[in-house]
Structures are given as C-alpha cells and as structure tokens.
Amino acid sequence: MTDGIVSEQKGFFAGLVDFSFTQSLTRRIARLLYVIAVLGGGVALVAEVVMQMQNSPADGLIALVAGIAAYFVWILLARLLLELALLMLRIAEGIDRATHPAN
Secondary structure, three states, rough: OOOHHHHHHHHHHHHHHHOOOOOOOOOHHHHHHHHHHHHEEEEEEEEHHHHHHHHHHHHHHHHHHHHHHHHHHHHHHHHHHHHHHHHHHHHHHHHHHOOOOOO
16 A cells, blocks of 8 residues: 555655656645645635734734735635646546547
C-alpha cells in the first residue's frame, strides 16, 4: 500500500524537474491549491475582522459581514479558475488523442 504512495511522490518530484514539460502536474496539485485558497481566504477574513474590531466594534461587524461575502466570492473564483485549468487540460488531451491516434 505504501509503494503506491512512494511511487506517486517520486512521480510528483520527477514532474517538478521535468524541463521538457511532458508530465502535467496541474491535476495533482489542483486539490492542494484549492485547500490553500480556502484556508488563505479564511485566515485573511479572520485577520481583517480582528484588525477592524481593534478600531471599533461597528467596523469589525461591517468587516465580518463584507468579509463573509467576499470569502464566498473568493472560493467561487478559486474553484472556477481551477476547474477551467483542468478543463483546458482535458481539451488539450482530447485534441492530442484525436490528432495522434497511434500514441
């Protein structure tokens, strides 16, 4: 069971130093990038609310309401951009298979 994880990690690191760009890392890191975007947006929201609460409670409440709305827009945009990148990869692979059927 651990052999698959080790070989996947070797493939990931081998893909990082693949200067010919024959391997695609986008599918492998899309999940990680989405988690980073969600967590980063949450940390930014909390930090902004705390900073505004130090000014005044009213500013903190406004920052909380506006921040929650902005956080959901941020998550939506991050998800859409990652899905767009993955969709473009699928289209490129489909075109490659259609134009080079022997490979």
